[in-house]
Amino acid sequence: MAGKSWRAGCRRRGTIVPQARSRRGAHAPLRVFVLLASADPDEYARRVLSIRSLGKSFPGPTPRTVLANVSLDLAAGDYVAIMGESGVGKSTLLNLAAGLDRPDRGSILVDGVDLATLDDDALTLLRRRRMGFVFQAFHVLPYLSVGENVALPLALQHGARIALSQRVQEMLDAVGLGDRAASRPRELSGGELQRVAIARALVHRPALVLADEPTGNLDPDSAANVLALLRDVIKGQGATGVLVTHSLAAARTTDRILQLTRDGMREASSP
Ligand SMILES: Nc1ncnc2c1ncn2[C@@H]1O[C@H](COP(=O)(O)OP(=O)(O)OP(=O)(O)O)[C@@H](O)[C@H]1O
Ligand SMILES: [Mg+2]
Numbered sequence: 001m002a003g004k005s006w007r008a009g010c011r012r013r014g015t016i017v018p019q020a021r022s023r024r025g026a027h028a029p030l031r032v033f034v035l036l037a038s039a040d041p042d043e044y045a046r047r048v049l050s051i052r053s054l055g056k057s058f059p060g061p062t063p064r065t066v067l068a069n070v071s072l073d074l075a076a077g078d079y080v081a082i083m084g085e086s087g088v089g090k091s092t093l094l095n096l097a098a099g100l101d102r103p104d105r106g107s108i109l110v111d112g113v114d115l116a117t118l119d120d121d122a123l124t125l126l127r128r129r130r131m132g133f134v135f136q137a138f139h140v141l142p143y144l145s146v147g148e149n150v151a152l153p154l155a156l157q158h159g160a161r162i163a164l165s166q167r168v169q170e171m172l173d174a175v176g177l178g179d180r181a182a183s184r185p186r187e188l189s190g191g192e193l194q195r196v197a198i199a200r201a202l203v204h205r206p207a208l209v210l211a212d213e214p215t216g217n218l219d220p221d222s223a224a225n226v227l228a229l230l231r232d233v234i235k236g237q238g239a240t241g242v243l244v245t246h247s248l249a250a251a252r253t254t255d256r257i258l259q260l261t262r263d264g265m266r267e268a269s270s271p
Helices: 002-013 016-024 028-038 041-046 090-097 120-130 146-158 166-174 190-202 220-236
Strands: 047-058 064-075 079-083 105-110 131-135 208-212 240-244 256-261 264-269
Touching: 047 090, 047 240, 064 090, 064 105, 064 240, 079 090, 079 220, 090 105, 090 208, 090 240, 120 131, 120 146, 131 190, 146 166, 146 190, 166 190, 166 220, 190 208, 190 220, 208 220, 220 240
Parallel strands: 064 264, 079 240, 079 256, 131 208, 208 240
Antiparallel strands: 047 064, 047 105, 256 264
16 A cells, blocks of 8 residues: 555655654654554555544634634545635645644544654655645746646655656646646646646645645636546545535535534535
8 A cells, every 4th residue: 555655665764753753752753653553554554634633723812713623534545525614724724634734632644643743844755745735826836847847746755856757747648738748837727727736736646635725716617627637636546635615516526525614524415
């Protein structure tokens, strides 16, 4: 399984465990190993994302509780939509799952590893190796060609120069932009830019794909195409996907719709 080989890779390369030590003291690595050794390994292979009783508040003149008692378990191959009113905390939840912010309460495990045991460098490595992101605003870099944008996660991961590889071409072909590798982002439409972002999000075969309103800036036809493509690519790679959206039509392209509320996460309906 990809999850197992990644964990084995971490132990081999000594990335996660030593960096966890620097943040949490000498006992943190031990905890990670005990966790891995004492549990059914298939359980961890299945659970790509496991969120337990998560809580997050933002300080301020009137401190604001955004997430309260949110739990979610996603296995390899799951593709779910999260809906919920504006401001309920959907983007905050994705940020926490990506380790870009820290929760106040509860835990988040990615591939069975508790994000609280990882320092910022280890979280960055985890994101580079195991996660892919697609955002509403595309975030395609204007000064790189289409091919270079897609190649970026591979270069970041391997510490290499950005190079167009067979894998980059494969992903461009998969999103229908096989002949646009040399184009500049300004020459592409919104729907095409979002397809570049999808190719970039999945080029390094991430286990977990987090998409935050990826079709919010697209016309209905482009949105439908992008969503179908996102689903195909996620399913084709056996990745786990989370799609945050306000659109029921978009949510219905996933396997399961969840509703985030002030009280936690609940099943909305079957798509
Ligand atoms: N860094 C921050 N500091 C203070 N408040 C924040 C911060 N990030 C988010 N919030 C607040 O937390 C709440 C949830 O924000 P979030 O962006 O997660 O909502 P959302 O569900 O994604 O909404 P939308 O559907 O409009 O995108 C909002 O009230 C927002 O103002
Ligand atoms: Mg949001």
